[in-house]
Amino acid sequence: MADVAFLGLGVMGYPMAGHLAKNGHTVTVYNRTASKAEKWAADYEGRTADTPAAAASGKEIVFCCVGNDDDLREVVLGENGALSTMKEGSVFVDHTTASAEVARELYAAAKEKGIAFVDAPVSGGESGAVNGVLTVMCGGDEPDFERARPVMESYGRSVRRVGEAGSGQLAKMVNQICIGGLVQALSEGIHFAQKAEIDVGIVLDIITKGAAGSWQMENRGATMNEGKFDFGFAVDLMRKDLDICLTEARRNGASLPVTALVDQFYADIQKDGGGRWDTSSLIKRLK
Structure with missing residues (x-):
């Protein structure tokens, strides 16, 4: 069992940190809104910290x-950032969906301090x-990934290393590109x-059982038909x-015409007040 910290208790982070605690790890949490961290600590008998640095210390x-x-x-x-107090030989695992560029930047910054960094965005929703x-799609050095993998399996059904730093974020981009096209179709x-x-x-x-079947069809088809997106x-x-x-595609030269179009379709949904609706709300544009 590991002594760990979890920074950020949003829709995803709150239950993920909870699974760490339920699996026997000692967990200290930090959240920008302190009341949410206190609620989490009450729910899971964990600890809280006032800053990322305090949560990450040791x-x-x-x-x-x-x-x-x-x-x-x-x-x-930042001034109270986690790297300022993390001990040499420890591992920072980032589950944020972010750019490959920032993953590589933080990997380098951590390495200078003798700290490992693994970019590990997730898919599967709330x-x-x-x-x-x-x-969980991971990028970073293989030994560092292997040290963190058993702990990530507290909430990950599939935890895989894709490649070097930034590769996890690139894999998540592929995931989102595919989802956008699938939901529009x-x-x-x-x-x-x-x-x-x-x-x-x-x-x-009928068609879910054939070649057109997908997670989106199985989990969102009925609610799309009913017009439910909350x-x-x-x-x-x-x-x-x-x-x-799209920013990464401009950098690496990939052509993403359908993704660019679907992005604009989602902009239409936002204009209609659907910014917090589920992504399956694309169907609203067609009515």
């Missing part, structure tokens, strides 16, 4: 799941975090079935992720 592994590149730099490199069945398929006045539920049940992964967050994808 810990074997420090986990993090915050909002974006700037938030990540603040909790890692339900995956709550149920402890996330997919599913939206058009359901919309077509509705206009054709056939039973959408029966159609989805749950799941928010459009605002998806746009943040797609912006990361």
Whole structure:
């Protein structure tokens, strides 16, 4: 069992940190809103800290799941950042969906202090975090990944190293690119079935078992047909992720025409007040 810290108790971080505690690890948490950290500590009999530095002090592994590149730099490199108190030989594991650029930057900064850094964005949404069945895509040095992997398996059903620093973030970009295209295609398929006045539920049940089947169809098809979107992964967050994808594509020369189009479709949803709706709300544009 490890003595660890978890920085950031949002929709994903709160249950992830909880799984660490339930699996017997000693967990100290930090959250920008202190009341949330106190609630977590009451729920899981853990400890709280006032700053990232205080939470990370002396810990074997420090986990993090915050909002974006700037938030990540603040909790890692800021005046009260985690690297200022982490001990040599410890590991920082970042679960934020961020850029590959910031992952490489923080990997280098940590290495200068004798600290390991693993970028480890996750997929599976809030339900995956709550149920402890996330997919974790990791970048970094293999020995460092292997040290952290057994602890990450507290909430990860599949925990894999993709490659060097930044590779985990690049894999998450591939994940988001694929999801965007799948949700738009599913939206058009359901919309077509509705206009054709056939039973959408029966159609989805049939084709889910064939070549068109996907996680999105199985988990979002019925709610899309019913027009329910007040749950799941928010459009605002998806746009943040797609912006990361498109920025990286401009850097590496990848052509992402469908991703760019779907990003604009999500912008339409935001304009209609759906920024907090689930990403499956793309179908709303077609009505």
